[in-house]
Amino acid sequence: xxxxxxxxxxxxxxxxxxxxxxxxxxxxxxxxxxxxxxxxxxxxxxxxxxxxxxxxxxxxxxxxxxxxxxxxxxxxxxxxxxxxxxxxxxxxxxxxxxxxxxxxxxxxxxxxxxxxxxxxxxxxxxxxxxxxxxxxxxxxxxxxxxxxxxxxxxxxxxxxxxxxxxxxxxxxxxxxxxxxxxxxxxxxxxxxxxxxxxxxxxxxxxx
Numbered sequence: 094x095x096x097x098x099x100x101x102x103x104x105x106x107x108x109x110x111x112x113x114x115x116x117x118x119x120x121x122x123x124x125x126x127x128x129x130x131x132x133x134x135x136x137x138x139x140x141x142x143x144x145x146x147x148x149x150x151x152x153x154x155x156x157x158x159x160x161x162x163x164x165x166x167x168x169x170x171x172x173x174x175x176x177x178x179x180x181x182x183x184x185x186x187x188x189x190x191x192x193x194x195x196x197x198x199x200x201x202x203x204x205x206x207x208x209x210x211x212x213x214x215x216x217x218x219x220x221x222x223x224x225x226x227x228x229x230x231x232x233x234x235x236x237x238x239x240x241x242x243x244x245x246x247x248x249x250x251x252x253x254x255x256x257x258x259x260x261x262x263x264x265x266x267x268x269x270x271x272x273x274x275x276x277x278x279x280x281x282x283x284x285x286x287x288x289x290x291x292x293x294x295x296x297x298x299x300x
Contacts, residue, residue, distance in 0.1 A: 115143040116139055194211065197211065204252045204284075211287055213227060219277075222255055225284035226252070226282070228253050228280065228281065250281055252284065255269060
């Protein structure tokens with residue numbers, strides 16, 4: 094384990110250095126523009142922003158490396174299995190419910206179009222067959238997905254239709270396309286409603 098420990102220690106040190114480097118870049122180039130900069134010492138937004146960006150870069154690197162040897166569908170299966178192992182290790186149970194509205198910057202075929210509004214129940218406690226769920230593509234191992242989506246300004250998810258829900262080893266799962274099994278606790282959200290630009294409610298929301 095000596096070589097493995099040395100490699101992990103080296104990565105930890107590199108991560109520390111790059112977190113500090115990203116913090117400095119944010120402070121020097123971007124934070125001065127932020128209207129909330131006067132409260133940053135209380136909100137720790139600089140530290141958090143740097144952490145989110147560093148984690149995103151790490152995950153992109155891991156996924157790019159795996160895609161050298163496996164197909165994209167297999168990568169999703171690997172992610173699902175990773176989440177299940179993480180779930181068993183930490184016995185993660187979320188007790189909060191929150192609804193978020195996302196405005197799409199691009200189409201998410203075949204379910205939604207650019208500029209549609211998605212009403213999403215975060216961390217749903219239950220889903221049923223034919224529900225639409227959001228499956229993360231940029232941050233499956235982190236618990237601040239919506240913050241990351243906002244910061245990176247991309248569409249970091251797929252919309253999937255639930256084919257069935259079931260329990261396995263005491264945990265709730267859903268099965269989606271390609272027989273992919275996803276632990277319920279790691280679904281990004283459940284799609285409650287999609288509002289298009291032609292809907293009269295759209296203009297009233299002023300988003």
